[in-house]
Amino acid sequence: MxxxxxxxxxxxxxxxxxxxxxxxxxxxxxxxxxxxxxxxxxxxxxxxxxxxxxxxxxTVMKVKTPKFRVRAASFETFSVSASSFDMRMNARLGVKNTNFGPYKFDNSTITFFYRGAEVGNAFVPKATAKFLSTKRFNVTINLSSTNLLTNSELGSDFNSGILPLSSTSRLTGKVELMLVMKKKKAVNMNCTMEVSIATHQLQNLKCK
The missing domain is CATH 1.10.287 (Helix Hairpins)
Known part of the structure; x- marks a missing residue:
């Protein structure tokens, strides 16, 4: 084909x-x-x-210094004369912890002063302020002018009806974060207050 x-x-x-x-x-x-x-x-x-x-x-890992304060107080006994005073005070204290871990502090002492002169102190037992909380506790202090030197201001303070006091203390302890990190922190208390002789009450309480 x-x-x-x-x-x-x-x-x-x-x-x-x-x-x-x-x-x-x-x-x-x-x-x-x-x-x-x-x-x-x-x-x-x-x-x-x-x-x-x-x-x-x-935020979480930043360690802040807790705050130690006198929060309030009441008096069990209250004896005041023209040149002396003798009181038994029940002070309510607080350790405010703003950290994301507990603050464990050791034993300490709180001291009260009248115009720079010591008039009483009390034992502060060791404890723990839990994270983001305030540890509240009470201490009893005997306040007395027995050891004061002759002070002309005491009579004038009585006449004014106001007894000025101050308190100091120092806590030492550690803040624990994430169960592994521990940071030492010391806390100082500096408070001023007034005792009303007429009402037997604490007033004008300021702490820093």
């Missing part, structure tokens, strides 16, 4: 590689976009973790 002659204008289809090139380009672009997103996610995560760590270190 004679070979069929190729008709004019009819060509055999040539292979087309453009479609394959487009697919490869799209695939590379998708991979590039995925890598870019992954890098952005990792960078965002690192930034987020850094912010969390900074906030954590500035």
């Amino acid at each position: 004679a070979d069929r002659e190729q008709q004019p204008g009819h060509h055999m289809p040539e292979p087309n590689n453009y479609g394959r090139v487009d697919e490869e380009a799209q695939s590379k672009e998708l991979k590039r976009q995925k890598r870019k997103k992954l890098i952005l996610y990792i960078a965002a995560f690192v930034v987020f973790q850094t912010i969390v760590i900074v906030i954590f270190s500035l």
